[in-house]
Amino acid sequence: MEIEFRPEGIYIPAIDLWLDPRTPVGHAWLSHAHSDHARGLHATVIATRITAGIYRHRWPLPEGRAQQVLLIDPGQTLEFHGARLTALRAAHILGAAQLLIEYGGERTVYTGDIKLAEPICGWATEIVPCDRLIVESTFALPIYDFLTAAEAQRRIVQFAGESMAAGLVPVFLGYGLGRGQEIVHTLTAAGLPCAVHGAIAGLIPYYEAEGIPFPGWQPYERRKEETRPLVITPGRQDSLAVPAARTRVALVSGWAAVDSARARSGADVLIPYSDHAGFPELLAIVEQSEARRIDIVHGYAEAFARLLRQRGWEAAAAGTAAGEVQV
């Protein structure tokens, strides 16, 4: 089965299907609802129920426009243009899924964004054997080796507790979809009600609908000098009503694995926890897939492909314009 790595996304001509296209197309598989993966109004969208829900929230259908939405939840299959598509759980953000494409006797898996370790919110990754694997490589260097969910949660709660004990307001930096909710869930579940910035707060209902509790969170009010922990998106520190001298800032991100993240993000404390796989997890995903052929997208594709080739795989960095990766 031929696969084309184009600037607009990954395209499979034999079944006329796009994987996470960046511009509007005919038929699109959306692996998860991050805006660098699920964007634009395609004629047909295939996704999990949760991903389709958040996608609709972010890309409302204009009056008079029609769109076909085909839902496949993990484990379910869909016959599509002569191929058999199966969604597989991916640990990344709520609703994330891999896609198994069986066509002409060949099994291809597209991981989308993924990690192997248990996430704080969401489901664990399911790996199935395949012939060809298309995998991401956001953190495909051996320096990236992240905290487990349990350890990250311990540090999040500890940081909040210590900061408040010192009379300071703990501020967490996390992206709008995924990390942000994981932090809020961790804090509130530990009995630390927090104030949550708009972009993160707006998507909490989707998590609550899946049974993830956020007891006592409140939306962040711009002009209020908070004393509770704040969860905001990176780069928003400067707009806080609390003076910077009264805050302590923690960055919860894969990029926090490296000390220079402190200068870049303005955070005092780094908590290296990601919704992408660290290097050892990525290698494990590749190994467990039993695939012979590995195509690598997003990130350190060249370095990772080179390494896999040295170890005997048929591996190549795919020529997609990876663009911004949301973490």
Add this chain to the structure above:
Amino acid sequence: MKALALCAEAVAAAPGRNEKIARVAAYLETLEDEDLARAVLYLSGRAFPASDRRKLSVGHATLREALVRVTGWDLEMIATCYREVGDTGETVALLVRRHTAGREMSLAQAEALYEQLEQSRRTAQKVELLAEAFRSFDWLQLKYFVKGITGNLRIGLQEKMVEEALAAATGLSAEAVRGANNRSGDLARVARAARGGALASIEAVLFHPLEFMLAKPLDRVGDLADPAEWWVEDKYDGIRAQAHIDAGRVRLFTRGLEETTAAFPEVILELAPLPGPLVLDGEILAWREGRALAFSVLQQRIARKQVSSKTMTAVPVIFLAYDLLLWRGELQFAMPVEERRRRLEGLGLRYLAPQMRLASHSEIEERFLAARGRGNEGLILKRAGSAYESGKRGGNWLKVKRPYGTLDVVVTAAEQGHGRRASVLSDVTFAVRSDDRFLNVGKAYSGLTDEEIRQLTVLFKATTVERYGRVSLLRPEVVLEVAFDGVQRSPRHKSGYALRFPRIVRWRQDKRPEECDTVERVRELYEASLE
């Protein structure tokens, strides 16, 4: 090293200077004497004391080779990782995490290992020692062990702050600790003496650079309350230097406390016969027919590692003395300027900067113009009866430079030039200091020679932290002197100010980034311009 590494990590995460110092002090208090001596060294990013002649001679290539051995990653992968991390110690730590037995390294073991590395003559031996350490010890401890080799912890902790922490931990004044470290260049010895209450017994060590006394700018001559209370000398446009002399041996140090002896053999010959132990403060100048030549002439000498007799004839150089730091083995810091001058004159030096007593405000103007006429930069005023305040810019020395003068700034970003300069990083963004941060105040495109730009491009590439298209963000290392036509407020710059029409006067290879001008200085200039 475990407690030291945890302390260093906490320091990196601590927001302010005082908080960082408090954390170090709390850690130092827990240590017994020998460990205290080791810890203060390692926390200031040194494997050995500053005045210690031993050198580790462990380069990045050696460290990477040891990494290859231990991790199995090839050099290309290690280089890619290093580019992401930007620090060798941290790269080592992150890469060995899954390859080390994770044993604890005591401070005594770290010391022994530094010594073994220093004593190994062959690179292969050093690689073997490092590889063994990488396999054995806990990764976080290795991070700071290796930072001790590369010489910079990058946790926002300057040696001055370690001195303050040591003072706090031993109940002594920061002034006393700083003075003892300045005299001896041996913070480990200072730490031991501090515990024993014997700081005063620490004597000056020859051939280790002492901190220079610095001058404050005098922006308006009228600000000087009593002109008759000041001595005046020309301010020379050369390289400020300190000459250490004893028994025919001479070593020269620049303001950045770097040694520059080899570059000026004729100065060494000239100074060698003087009676030691002696330390002079003065200026290295290109000199012909009784007057200093332009700095750009002197620069032709600095650029060369090896000095040929041809360049020595083409650019003759002298050491012009103007102060005295050590005389007959005795430190002169506490002596009044008049007594230092008397002793300086008694040495029978061939080149001694003339000094006069000032009488009036109008005389400053006259002397300033005369100094400019002699090709010098301006004037230095020294307050009558004042001591030599090593390492300070306390106001007992004042400098009078041309209106608006110049600022010493540090380069924080460089951009590819256009046209002829498309292949080099010729456009620079520069910053001034605010505590331990650097805040941008402008951008300059011109003023350097092609050769300087070429050299700087190499340096910029090596210190690039991040790249955005044509722009490279740099570790602040290169200091430039910039001239400008004024200061204006600028919401675009984090400093709040921008220099108007800045142009580069010269590359200050003799200055460290912590020595560049401050945002307070820019504010002063701005406020002065409003009047």
